[in-house]
Amino acid sequence: MPARGTRSVDVYDFRRPTTLAREHTRVLELAFETFARQWGTQLTAKVRVVSQVACEQVIMCTYDEYAASLPPTTAMVLFALEDFDAKAVVQFPTSAALSWVGHMLGGNGTQIVTGERKFTLIEQALLRRLMEDALEDLRYSLGSLLVTPISVDGIQYNSQFAQAAATGDLMIVAGFEIRVGESIAAATVALPADALLPQLGETNPTRSTANAKELVHAQLAWVPVDVSLRLASARVLPDRILNLAVGDLLRLPHPQHRPLDVAVGGQPLAGAAVGANGSRLACVVTSTDFGDAAAPLTTPAMHVQENFR
Structure with missing residues (x-):
């Protein structure tokens, strides 16, 4: 037991995180x-x-942690991956x-199996066929995630001496429940x-800011953006606005021959005439010459005009 008031601290290597990103x-x-x-x-x-097989969890941990979680005596079928020293394991x-x-x-499953033991040559041959079929299912299921050729390498029975990978190597570990009959x-x-992991891509990909503009x-x-079609505005006193009533007439300084303004965020971008599109009102853009004032919004202005045509 650690002394009272002390805490155990685990060293964490940020260069090799042992947790998977959510995606x-x-x-x-x-x-x-x-x-x-x-597989089922x-x-x-x-x-x-x-038979039924259910996946219960998927984690990433070091091989040392994975081996420590296994029973001392168990069947571990090792699979060799081309260009990798570490091996895959089905346990x-x-x-x-x-x-x-x-x-x-041809048995009925009532035979009593006492303890854990090594397989005979016939049992190994039959299990090897099972594992080769399971390997085909694994290749199919992982698809483009597993691009490395993989093959059955051998069977080990001691989880502490299997040496499938270096103790610090990271492993993707999936836990399953296998139900065969009862x-x-x-x-x-x-x-x-x-x-x-290389086939999974980056979790938060970044792009170069060299071409930020x-x-x-x-x-x-x-x-x-919200687009409005408006008349020229009129300046009036607050008293006029506060005393507005039904039937009052407000004079607007907008000549009859002048097109209406197409504006985005209060900034005029184009001139347009009122029209119709089926049963709805619409406008036809008649000009886009609003001088330098519209220059900062050239790109969205072009997008807006296309929507109004």
Whole structure:
């Protein structure tokens, strides 16, 4: 027990974060959920017993943490990835695997499996076929996320001595629940993070600011703005406004021959004549010459004019 008043501190390497971004987690969860359905279908066909596989969680952790979470004795099928020293792992209890083999050989699943033991040569051959089929399902489910060739490498039985990767290597670990008939077993699939993360892309991609002006102008062209069609404004005293009544007449200094103003945010951008579009009022742009005042809004002005044509 640590002394009272002291706290244990874990060293965190910011260059190698051990948590997945939310968007990456969701993509991987969907992929492993697809794999779970495929794996369940494949087990049903092979062992001739209704089987279901469910994905329970997807995390990223170091290989040391992953190995420490496994039982001391368990079946670990290792998969070699081209150009990577670290190996992928499919782990499940040996007792569950022996039950699957028993069904494949015609058993009814009532045989008693005592303890965890190594597989015989025949059992290894049958399990290898199961894993090769599962590997095809994994390739299909991950799709473009797994671009590295992968193949079955071997079987280990001790989680502490399997040496599938260096202790500090990051692994993407998916946890599964496998139900074959009435028996339930927990399984995991671990893949080197370096083999998957590059295909997931950046979580918060950034763009160069070298062409900031062009980027701003391009964005402005797609920002919605409120457009108004207005007459020339008149200046009146507050007393006139406060005493307005129904039937009062306000004189506006807008000649009959002058087009109305098309304005955005109070800034006139074009002249237009009143018209109709079906049952709705519309305006026809007649001029866009408003001098230098409209220059700062040239890009959105062009967008607005197109909407009014």
